[in-house]
Amino acid sequence: MDENFFKKLLATYKIEAQEHLQIISSGLLGYERSSDKIEKETIIEEVYRAAHSLKGASRAVNQYEIESLCKGLESTFSSLKKGEFTAGPGLLDIILKAVDLIDSYIITDDEEKKSGLKEEMSLVENEITNISYSGAKKQDERSKGKKSEGSSDAKDKKVEKENEGYKESKGYEERSNSREEQLLQRVSDRPLPTSDTVRIAVSKLDSIFLQAEQLISIRLSSEQTAKVLNDLQANFNLWKKEWTKVNSAFRKIKSQTDPSKNNKSLISFLEWNNDFFTGLSEKVRKLSRDSGLNNRQFGQIVNELMDDVKQVLMLPFSSLTDLFPKLVRDLSRDLNKEVELNISGMEIQADRRILEEMHDPFIHLIRNCIDHGIEMPAERIRKGKDQKGRIDISVSRLGGNKLEIIIEDDGRGIDSAKVKKSAVDHEIITEDEAKGLQEHEALMLIFNSGVSTSRTITDISGHGLGLAIVGEKVDKLGGSIKVETKPDLGTKFIIQLPHSLATFRGILLSCSGRLFVLPALNVEQVLKIKTGNIKTVENKETITVNNIPVSLVYLSDVLELHKKEPIYSNGGSFINIIILKSNEKRIAFVVDEVLYEQEILIKPFNKQLARLKNISAVTILGDGKVVPVLNPSDLIRSAEKYSASETLEHEETIQREEVPGSKNILVVDDSITSRMLLKDILESSGYNVKTAIDGIDAITALKVDSFDLVVSDIEMPRMDGFEFTRNVRNEQKLSSIPVVLVTALSRKEDREKGIDAGANAYIVKSNFDQSNLLDTIKRLI
Amino acid sequence: MQKSDSDAKENTGLKVNLESTEEEKRILKQRAFQLAKTPKRDKEEKGKTIEVLSFQLSSEIYGIETSFIKEVLSLKEITPLPLTPPFLKGIMNLRGEIVSVIDIRTFFDLTDSGITDLNRVLYLYSEDMSFGILADKILEVTSIQLSSLHSQGLLTIKGIREEYLKGVSSSGMIILDAAKILADKRLIINEEL
Numbered sequence: 001m002d003e004n005f006f007k008k009l010l011a012t013y014k015i016e017a018q019e020h021l022q023i024i025s026s027g028l029l030g031y032e033r034s035s036d037k038i039e040k041e042t043i044i045e046e047v048y049r050a051a052h053s054l055k056g057a058s059r060a061v062n063q064y065e066i067e068s069l070c071k072g073l074e075s076t077f078s079s080l081k082k083g084e085f086t087a088g089p090g091l092l093d094i095i096l097k098a099v100d101l102i103d104s105y106i107i108t109d110d111e112e113k114k115s116g117l118k119e120e121m122s123l124v125e126n127e128i129t130n131i132s133y134s135g136a137k138k139q140d141e142r143s144k145g146k147k148s149e150g151s152s153d154a155k156d157k158k159v160e161k162e163n164e165g166y167k168e169s170k171g172y173e174e175r176s177n178s179r180e181e182q183l184l185q186r187v188s189d190r191p192l193p194t195s196d197t198v199r200i201a202v203s204k205l206d207s208i209f210l211q212a213e214q215l216i217s218i219r220l221s222s223e224q225t226a227k228v229l230n231d232l233q234a235n236f237n238l239w240k241k242e243w244t245k246v247n248s249a250f251r252k253i254k255s256q257t258d259p260s261k262n263n264k265s266l267i268s269f270l271e272w273n274n275d276f277f278t279g280l281s282e283k284v285r286k287l288s289r290d291s292g293l294n295n296r297q298f299g300q301i302v303n304e305l306m307d308d309v310k311q312v313l314m315l316p317f318s319s320l321t322d323l324f325p326k327l328v329r330d331l332s333r334d335l336n337k338e339v340e341l342n343i344s345g346m347e348i349q350a351d352r353r354i355l356e357e358m359h360d361p362f363i364h365l366i367r368n369c370i371d372h373g374i375e376m377p378a379e380r381i382r383k384g385k386d387q388k389g390r391i392d393i394s395v396s397r398l399g400g401n402k403l404e405i406i407i408e409d410d411g412r413g414i415d416s417a418k419v420k421k422s423a424v425d426h427e428i429i430t431e432d433e434a435k436g437l438q439e440h441e442a443l444m445l446i447f448n449s450g451v452s453t454s455r456t457i458t459d460i461s462g463h464g465l466g467l468a469i470v471g472e473k474v475d476k477l478g479g480s481i482k483v484e485t486k487p488d489l490g491t492k493f494i495i496q497l498p499h500s501l502a503t504f505r506g507i508l509l510s511c512s513g514r515l516f517v518l519p520a521l522n523v524e525q526v527l528k529i530k531t532g533n534i535k536t537v538e539n540k541e542t543i544t545v546n547n548i549p550v551s552l553v554y555l556s557d558v559l560e561l562h563k564k565e566p567i568y569s570n571g572g573s574f575i576n577i578i579i580l581k582s583n584e585k586r587i588a589f590v591v592d593e594v595l596y597e598q599e600i601l602i603k604p605f606n607k608q609l610a611r612l613k614n615i616s617a618v619t620i621l622g623d624g625k626v627v628p629v630l631n632p633s634d635l636i637r638s639a640e641k642y643s644a645s646e647t648l649e650h651e652e653t654i655q656r657e658e659v660p661g662s663k664n665i666l667v668v669d670d671s672i673t674s675r676m677l678l679k680d681i682l683e684s685s686g687y688n689v690k691t692a693i694d695g696i697d698a699i700t701a702l703k704v705d706s707f708d709l710v711v712s713d714i715e716m717p718r719m720d721g722f723e724f725t726r727n728v729r730n731e732q733k734l735s736s737i738p739v740v741l742v743t744a745l746s747r748k749e750d751r752e753k754g755i756d757a758g759a760n761a762y763i764v765k766s767n768f769d770q771s772n773l774l775d776t777i778k779r780l781i
Numbered sequence: 782m783q784k785s786d787s788d789a790k791e792n793t794g795l796k797v798n799l800e801s802t803e804e805e806k807r808i809l810k811q812r813a814f815q816l817a818k819t820p821k822r823d824k825e826e827k828g829k830t831i832e833v834l835s836f837q838l839s840s841e842i843y844g845i846e847t848s849f850i851k852e853v854l855s856l857k858e859i860t861p862l863p864l865t866p867p868f869l870k871g872i873m874n875l876r877g878e879i880v881s882v883i884d885i886r887t888f889f890d891l892t893d894s895g896i897t898d899l900n901r902v903l904y905l906y907s908e909d910m911s912f913g914i915l916a917d918k919i920l921e922v923t924s925i926q927l928s929s930l931h932s933q934g935l936l937t938i939k940g941i942r943e944e945y946l947k948g949v950s951s952s953g954m955i956i957l958d959a960a961k962i963l964a965d966k967r968l969i970i971n972e973e974l
């Protein structure tokens with residue numbers, strides 16, 4: 001047989017088989033729970049069919065081991081159907097085990113593992129036959145020979161019947177040309193669940209999605225082009241206006257001038273020039289108009305396409321939660337607990353990638369509920385609760401692009417004292433910090449790696465890792481998580497998630513000359529504040545927003561970027577602030593500028609960049625620029641760490657400052673680099689430094705604050721260093737302030753000019769080194 | 782029942798037939814292939830050549846096997862990422878794909894000596910890793926006999942850790958072992974806060 005075809009067929013078989021297995025396992029769980037006879041019958045019919053189809057499919061792809069096991073399952077179900085015996089938990093367990101085995105057998109490609117599974121499968125097969133056989137026997141004995149045939153006879157009959165079916169299809173086979181065709185026929189013979197659905201490989205959908213996503217960056221760049229053309233048109237309009245102004249003059253000259261040779265060529269050039277530009281301007285106008293039009297249409301199409309593609313990628317939560325009943329059953333059985341699982345809202349759809357990401361977190365949370373939450377039946381009875389524990393999972397849609405998932409148990413609840421103790425033991429917080437924590441703050445600690453309230457570590461949970469993973473995943477998806485708990489009443493995990501991924505709103509900002517994006521979802525507020533409103537509490541800078549104090553940190557400090565002088569808006573005292581919120585924590589970050597908010601297309605990093613501090617991904621702007629996307633929860637944690645370490649630093653500098661005394665120095669320079677350099681040198685020597693950008697600015701500053709010394713550049717706009725020095729000397733109040741001129745002008749005349757103006761010292765930049773300047777200053781003050 | 786049994790036999794019989802002809806074909810092909818080979822394998826091994834792209838970085842000339850080079854890019858705009866190790870120069874946009882760019886000198890702990898004019902990026906790839914490395918200038922693609930490479934000796938002078946080297950060519954070109962560099966876990970940045 002064509003190998004490729006067989007491979008394809010096998011792939012199809014895998015998908016099909018897993019569906020059948022899913023039907024069997026969920027069916028059996030329903031069977032066990034149900035007490036309604038008719039419902040049970042329907043279920044048995046369903047699982048019987050699934051086993052039968054799986055048997056046929058397995059045979060078609062030469063999976064004889066699976067076929068044989070399915071045969072056993074099929075005859076058991078058939079006996080159940082006929083009411084020859086009823087299934088107890090023992091039989092159901094074995095059947096579920098068989099389903100698990102088949103599932104692992106199908107998934108694995110490892111031959112060694114396969115042969116191991118093969119053995120197990122044949123054991124399970126024997127067990128199933130035995131149980132159903134003896135079960136049937138007992139039933140038979142009880143019905144005192146009402147039926148003359150035992151189940152083994154029935155089985156034989158069944159097999160015979162099955163073979164007849166096989167014969168029939170053989171007959172068909174003979175007529176068909178090849179085995180391949182026949183196999184195809186088998187697969188396509190199965191009626192599709194509904195006629196208007198198709199099955200598409202996820203990888204194909206992903207590729208379509210990526211391509212559609214790529215269109216977004218093209219759209220953004222097309223927007224950019226349209227804007228450039230628009231600007232160009234504005235330029236031409238300006239040219240036109242200027243031309244119109246001189247046009248009459250030009251015509252006058254033209255009419256007056258004797259068409260002699262000298263001017264003729266110039267005039268005709270100007271005329272040609274005018275025509276040429278007018279033509280060009282017209283072309284640009286059209287181009288700009290067309291581009292704008294195209295851009296709008298393109299944008300609309302891309303948006304619609306993206307919406308549709310996102311729709312295609314949506315799956316109901318049931319695709320995830322269908323696995324849970326079995327998980328809960330298995331886990332609770334292992335732990336000898338009784339647990340009832342209730343799931344609601346499973347029809348709600350979410351992006352497939354979100355569901356995939358949430359798979360592990362869900363399992364961790366459910367394990368937690370069963371292992372830590374729900375008590376042993378005896379303990380529950382003692383507490384006056386129903387001996388059967390409950391886990392409720394519900395999904396609901398909130399406004400906007402948000403979903404809420406609640407996982408709730410009615411167990412013993414989380415003991416926040418234990419959480420605190422574990423966190424202290426793991427050195428996540430100090431004992432003092434633990435004392436100051438509010439109840440809900442303490443509970444959030446369980447999302448730290450290593451924190452666990454379980455005294456015993458089982459293979460199910462207790463490692464303290466599960467909830468850390470949950471927290472991390474939820475973060476990554478741009479969601480949030482909360483815990484509520486009441487002793488002996490239960491625990492409730494509330495998770496909020498976006499229901500689609502891909503694009504989101506981001507806020508573009510600049511910090512230390514670099515661009516960054518923050519997810520708008522986490523930005524609570526963007527504001528400008530007066531530097532005077534910053535208060536220092538215990539050496540930590542805070543601001544008060546809506547009457548709530550928020551600690552304030554420079555983004556450049558957290559990212560360890562070279563700090564630029566904060567950009568003060570006119571008047572000099574406003575700074576830009578973004579208040580970030582993540583997991584119930586808020587911190588204000590000082591940034592250089594907040595540029596705009598726009599739709600952002602998230603690009604994941606390549607494999608080399610597995611995980612970065614404070615940066616979660618990147619985005620590509622319309623002009624092709626790559627911009628890092630900041631990770632809000634990382635940032636908040638970094639900021640907390642930073643401000644803790646900074647407090648210490650502050651204390652150190654305060655001690656150091658006592659030596660030279662807190663002298664105030666004003667640095668005047670028009671170049672930001674020199675200004676920063678000087679400021680840095682002086683501050684590290686313990687002076688208080690303020691800056692001004694030119695002479696006029698400096699005069700104003702001197703009037704507002706009192707300074708012990710001024711360090712000034714000479715060449716500056718508006719008012720240079722010489723003039724500034726003269727002004728200082730002429731001002732009675734300021735005349736005694738020492739002025740140090742620092743300049744690139746090393747000529748003797750300049751030096752004399754400086755001294756004439758009244759400067760106390762004159763330092764040439766070419767031989768400018770720190771000690772020279774510092775020595776000079778020390779001598780003067 | 783009997784009928785279906787015989788059917789099955791017939792069917793397997795047919796399969797065996799079909800397979801045996803394919804088997805025959807395979808054997809014949811293999812034989813033909815064997816015959817077509819030059820008889821002396823020894824010589825072949827010795828004369829094995831690799832195709833190498835040579836490039837200049839600082840004052841050194843390096844070579845990397847072309848089979849590990851996906852593309853040579855010109856370095857237009859690179860976005861540095863804060864809080865990353867110094868060997869990571871940043872990331873760039875290659876037609877919508879994010880490419881991380883590494884300075885191998887920093888990674889090798891070489892002091893960057895000489896004037897450099899970083900304007901090319903060699904985009905290296907293997908099955909499960911890909912990134913770009915900086916270069917000043919792309920020189921040429923040459924074939925180099927593996928046997929002509931000297932090992933060690935010179936290398937310690939150049940200061941590169943031995944593990945990343947394939948050898949030094951007769952012209953003094955340092956041939957880097959791209960497979961090893963690509964597989965080096967130390968280059969993967971995986972930092973928890």
